[in-house]
Amino acid sequence: MIGRTKTVIVYGEDDKPVGIVTEIVARVSADVGAERLVFRGPVCFDDRGLQHLHSAILPVVDKITEDLDVPRKNYEISIVNLGASASTGMGIDISGFSADLPLLLTLLSSSLQVGLRQDVVSTGHVASLDGDLAPVRGISAKLDAILVLPGVTAFVLPELKKDRSLEMLTPIEYEAAKESLLRHKGNIRIHSIGGVHDAIDIFTTDESLVLGSLR
Secondary structure, X not given: OEOEEEEEEEEOOOOOOEEEEEEEEEEEOOOOOOOOEEEEOOXXXXXHHHHHHHHHHHHHXXXXXXXXXXXXXXXXXXXXXXXXXXXXXXXXEEOOOOOHHHHHHHHHHHHHOOEOOOOEEEOOEEOOOOOEEEOOOOHHHHHHHHHOOOOOOXXXXXXXXXXXXXXXXXXXXXXXHHHHHHHOOOOOEEEEEOEHHHHHHHHOOHHHHHHHHHO
16 A cells, blocks of 8 residues: 555553554645645644654655665654554654654655555664664564554564664563564564665565556
8 A cells, every 4th residue: 555554552661562563554745845844633642752753754765765766755644543552533643753764755655656564563763864773672672563453464663683772672671672573573574774765675576566657
């Protein structure tokens, strides 16, 4: 599906964290004079997150599209809660950078008109303009939420063994994430990756790339 993917947002990280599967949707804006990123619906990024989107996520998207001779675009982004909180009308507050990877994938998909697999959920912090990924918190809660969602076959996340792991995660978080990944390895396919290009390989198929090229 074009411009649409799933991630997991974790609430209450310090006290019984709960993961909520959330769908991110991006569309190319027809208003060429508008801001590069416009958000629709009940979603709120903190100032730090917004700055990161403009300084890190958009530049990576622009570099990939420009290498393919596709001009820069403006985008409308909406985030739809697929979890239990949707029934309560709860808004979606996003802090931190764990939604970087799925946001980048939806923007790229929308710009290039290349569909993304809908049976894969991702999380990850885009930590450089080269598309390197850094570990994120809440892996155990995210896996618990994914496993009860029908139709999901794989989970994509940054490698835990990278040099920056202990900068991003406490030793307790690091060990808990490792234990959770090992425990659930037989229930879902887990892809531990180092960069954005690895994620693109997982989320796209030969068919979606051919159809995107034709479009």
